[in-house]
Amino acid sequence: MGLGESSKDAGLAPSVGQGAGSAKRVRSDDQEGDERINREVKEETPEPDEHYVTFRSDVVGVQYYRGLVGKFEYVSLRRQPENQYDSSAVQVVNTSGIQVGHIPRAVAAKLAFLMDGKVISVEGRMVGQNLDGAKHFKLAIDVSIYGSPRHKETVMQELSWAVKPAPSPPTPSKGKGKGHVLGTGAEVHGSAGSGTGLPTAPVDEEMRRLLDGLKKIGEDEKHADSIMDSLTSDIDVSKLPLHPSPPGIQDGTLKTDLLPHQCQALQWMVSHEHPVLPSKVGEPPVQFWTRQEDKATKSTYWLNAATRSPQKETPLLGRGGIVADGMGLGKTLTVLSLILATKSATKEPSKATLIVCPLSVVSNWEKQIRDHVSLGKLSSYTYHGANREVTNATLHSYDVVITTYQTVASEAPAEVSGGIASSQTKKAKLSNGALFAGPWKRIVADEGHVLKNPRAKMTKAFAALAAERRWICTGTPIVNSPSDLGSLLTCLRLCAPLDKTDYFKALLLRPLRNGDPAAGKLLQALVGQILIRRTKDTKNAAGEPIVQLPPIEFFQVPVQLDEDTRLLYDEVLVTSQRRFQEALSGGQGGTANILSLLTRMRQLCLCQELVPQSFFDELRRKPTEPAGETMAISSMSDEQREGLVEKLRRYVADEEDCSICFLAPLRQPTITDCGHSYCHPCIDEWLNRDLNCPQCRHAITSASLLSLPAETSDFVEPDDNASAVKSAKITELVKYLELFDMGDKTLVFSQFTSFLDHVAATLKQRGILFCRFDGSMPGRKREEVIQTFQNPVTEKNVATNPRVMLISLKSGAVGLNLTTASNVFLCDPWWQSAIEAQAIDRVHRMGQKKPVRVFQLIAEDTIESRVLEIQKHKDALVAKAFEKTSKGSGGSNPQDKRRARFDELKALLLGSSVAEKS
Ligand SMILES: Nc1ncnc2c1ncn2[C@@H]1O[C@H](COP(=O)(O)OP(=O)(O)OP(=O)(O)O)[C@@H](O)[C@H]1O
Incomplete structure (x- = not known):
């Protein structure tokens, strides 16, 4: 049972003494799904979550309830306004959802209104316990109160009664822990963490380092790699058992044999689809459940090593996990082999596996099925766009159904999508909501790190899909913070109750933030339990790399800006330096407009045509000259408005940073009448302080802001009218392309799609065949482009086969297999080398036959x-x-x-x- 269940239901649960049931039980999908729906947010918004106070109290009326609790167990405190004796009642409920008792009436009276107003969140950790079979009337409990830092002062006035000399934090024994968690050798030190927000005991050095590392994880995916490598460093993947009879050439199911590391992953996945609880006391935990013996009665019960909660009923286990192998190790074929290996299993509610992935990866799944699976062995259907007019029964008759995250989000029932019935939307009208009509045999989230935000609509939608087995494939399960993993766990419905946001927060996130080493170990144990990870550097049992890839070489290609461009560049540089100095000394305008100057400098490094003349006019305008009248969007001509929308779409496609918050991508992209883009919340907030554009000081009001309509934020058509321009980088690029062997293919990455337009014009002029790929292209077009490009050059097709693919750096790289290319050009370096690494991984991956060359074009003496x-x-x-x-x-x-x-x-x-x- 979960936190969301009513006390009435909870009270019906069997008490100690009733049968333990069978050791293997699997949860059904209907038991979940009480997430509240909020707005979709792209950025991680930190929860208001400061520790206010912890005080000792009691759980009373214990004799009337069946809930059992162990010492240090985390318990849930819930308001019970419907209680007929006390409308301020606060129930105490154990991890299994069974009521243990109430908080004393006097304490509840002081907390109820704050809880009802959602001003505070309240957590309890047991000090007393009732596992000993004795009759208890009350049990000691430590109650911790959390809330927004902004309200702390006011709320603490209401809570002054609770501020007594603090009790010792309910840290379990000081010595080494009790519970053996998992076969990884990790031990839980008593409970998962104090969760009290009080200062914690000194931590051991190694774990401190781990925790420090966690706090520092940024958006750079290399951070994610480091943290994942560290979290999985104790697990020896080389010795994982191989699947005894994997699908392959011999049994006629595949055209390709699995590599050994894929056979290991297959076996691991099969076993995680059929988890079995420990059959004896002392066996390692499974999804944190251990078997324990009650010494007094000699009967056995279950103890959750993460929550320290005991229960008599057989725990429910989730089925599935996370395949977190690094890029290009063949996760797609591994998943396909799982589908084939489990195809004959009967008694399933459906035979279909639903693959959910970004649009850019749909064609990769289709291609890999065509390339690797023998004809007729797997039936598949792509459920997307116009292909959605099929019944649920038809969908479930396929072995594989491929769809996108957006499709899932658009079909989610209203209660999942935040009250706005998706079925009302234009897109959803195309379909009959078949994805949510019945349980799937299996669902797989590919590039599953996109589910890291629990508040995003697509996360909620994926989590709400009904399925027997649930998988996530991602090379980076933790990108920003360990809370990412919490969101994935919710989608997987694994390791209950850690799959519930509040338990994950109480047992892991808060103690981690407080530097509690036990929580670090719990995190490591959790990772060991639910996730398999190997990288290109992983060695097999013989000490050899698990995949053999051709060598890769990196070259820096220096280019000189021509004289004109250099003059312009220096002009912008000097202004930027001056403005930055002013900002440092607290001058007007802050650093808000410096990012846009930086963008202009980066563009000048590519070619001066990327920077409009109006920018230089603004730059040269004396500060005393007026910056022009503000113009309401409503009073603009259609042409002017469309011009602004076009400009904004271009900014979005180029993933420009917001020059107020410095972050990209723009949240609710918005453009001013003077043509500068910001996140809507940022510029809205700015207008409270200042009525001038942060970048050019032009007068603005909220009426002169234009936001991008959601549907138009997608695809930006390449500009076929762009001309061949003078650009040192394009000259250099073409020089190399003309030198390369006709059979060599090349990827050209730039962050600026408008630069790619100019490259395209020059390539046309020079007769070099090319194609373009943009992450936001419509599905069919994207598929066509990839297919055409992946065709190797032969004597016959040399006149029509593109040798170059122009591809936008940020939106074009994820999940693509472009191994026909062996050269990569990176036209403009930027902060995140990981994004470039991801781009290079499109080429340097399994299937690559030639040595790979990476060329980085660098404009000399520039930023x-x-x-x-x-x-x-x-x-x-x-x-x-x-x-x-x-x-x-x-x-x-x-x-x-x-x-x-x-x-x-x-x-x-x-x-x-x-x-x-x-
Ligand atoms: N056993 C195999 N033998 C030969 N080629 C394979 C094998 N398994 C996978 N491949 C090929 O290796 C390439 C990479 O595989 P895949 O796209 O599944 O990687 P991935 O792990 O999903 O990467 P990413 O995280 O980037 O999506 C593909 O071209 C695929 O066809």
């Missing part, structure tokens, strides 16, 4: 060479993340991120060393 230094510095930080105790850049909250970005700006513009900052 680009400094960007490289910053990249190097960031990577060094990552490497040191687990060894350092200082506060490096890239903290997990927005303030830290902004601070880090500010330091990087300083390093770029003024040449100070970012290394000094860390």
Whole structure:
């Protein structure tokens, strides 16, 4: 049972003494799904969550209820306004959802109104216990109150009665722990963490390093790699058992044999689809459940090693997990082999596996089925766009159904999608909501890190899908903070009750934040329990790499800006430096417009045509000259409005940073009448303080802001009218392309789609065949482009086969297999080397036959060479993340991120060393 269940239901649960039931029981989908729906948010918004106070109290009326609790067990405190004797009642409920008793009436009276107003959240941790079979009337409990830092002062006045000399935190024994958690050798020190918010005991050094590393995880995925590697370092994957009879060429199901690491993953996945509880006392826990013996009665019961909660009823186990292998290790074929290996199993509610993935990856799944699965062995259907007019029964008759996250989100029932019935939307009308009509045999979230935000509509929608077995494939299960894992766990419905947001927070996130080493160990144990991870560096039992890849070479190609461009570049640089100096000394305008100047400098490094003349006019305007009248969007002509929308769409496609919060992508992209883009919340807030555009000081009001309509934020058609322009980088690029062997294919990445337009024009002029790929292209078009490009060049097709693919750096890289190419050009370096690494991984992956060459075009004596230094510095930080105790850049909250970005700006513009900052 879960936290969301009523006390009435909870009271009906069997008490101690009733049968333990069978050791293997699997939860059904209907038992879940009480998530409240809020708005979709792209950015991680930290929860208001400061510890206010912890006080000792009692659970009373214990004799009337059946709930059992162990010492240090986390319990849930719930308001019970319908209680006929006391409308302020607060129930105490154990992890299994069974009521243990109430908080004393006098204490409840002081908490109820604050709980009802959602001003505070209240957690309890047992000090007393009732496992001993004795009759208890009351049990001691420590109650902790949390709330927003902003309200602390006011609320604490209401809670002054609770501030007595603090009790010792309910830390279990000081010595080493009791519970053996998992076969990883990790031990839980008593409970998962104090969860009280009180200072904790000194922690052991290794764990401290781990925790420091966790706090520093930034958006850079290399951080994620480091943290994942550290969390899985204890697990020896080389010795995982192989599947005894994997699908392959011999049994006629596959055209390709699995590699050994895939056979290991297959076996691991099969066993995680059929988890079995420990049959004896002393066996390692499964999803944290251990078997225990009640010494007094000699009967056995179950104890959850994470929550310390005991229960008599057989726990329900989730089925599935996370395949977190690094990029290009063949997760797709591994999942297909799982589907084949379990195809004959009967008694399923459905035979179909639903694959949910980003649109850009749909065609990869289709292709891999075509390439690797023998004809007729797996039936598949792509449920997307116009292909949605099929019945639920038809869908479930396929072995594989492929769809996108957006499709799932658009079909989610109203209660999942936050009250706005998705069925009302234009897109949803196309379909009959078949995805949610019945339980699937299995659901798989590919590139599943997109589910890291629990408040996003697509996360809620995926979590609400009914299925027997649930999987997530992602190379980066933790991107920003361990809370990402909580969201994935909710989607997987694994390791209950940690799959519930409030338990995950209470048992893991809060204690982790407080530096509790037991919580760090719990996290490690959790990872060991639910996740398999190997990387290109992983060695097999013989000490050899698990995949053999051709070598990769990196080249830096210096280019000189031509004289004209250099003059313009220097002009912008000098202005940026001056404005930054002004900002440092607290001058007007802050650093808000510096990012846009930086973007202009980066564009000048590519070609001057990317920067409009109006920018230079603004730059040269004397500060006293008026910046022009504000113009309401409503009074603009259609043409002017469309011009602005077009500009904004371009900013979005180029993933420009917001120059107020310094973060990308823009949240609710908004453009001013003067043509500058911001996150809507940022510019809205700015207008409370200042009625001038942060970038050009033009007068603005809320009427002169234009936001991008949701549907139009997608695809930006390449500009076929762009002309071939003078650009040192394009010249250099073409020089190489013309030198390469006709059989060699090349990927050209840039963050600026408008630059790719100019490259395209030159390639046309020089007769070099190319194609374009953009992450936001409509599905069919994208598929066509990839298929055409993946065709190797032969004598016959040399006149029509594209040798070059122009691809946008940020939106085009995820999940693509482009192994026909062996050259990669990175036209504009930026902060996150991990995004570039992901781009390179499209080519340097299984299936690559040739040595790979990566060329980085760097404009000499510009910010680009400094960007490289910053990249190097960031990577060094990552490497040191687990060894350092200082506060490096890239903290997990927005303030830290902004601070880090500010330091990087300083390093770029003024040449100070970012290394000094860390
Ligand atoms: N056993 C195999 N033998 C030969 N090629 C394989 C095998 N398994 C996978 N491949 C090929 O390796 C490439 C990478 O596989 P895949 O796209 O599944 O990787 P991935 O782990 O999903 O990567 P990403 O995380 O980037 O999506 C594909 O071209 C695939 O066809």
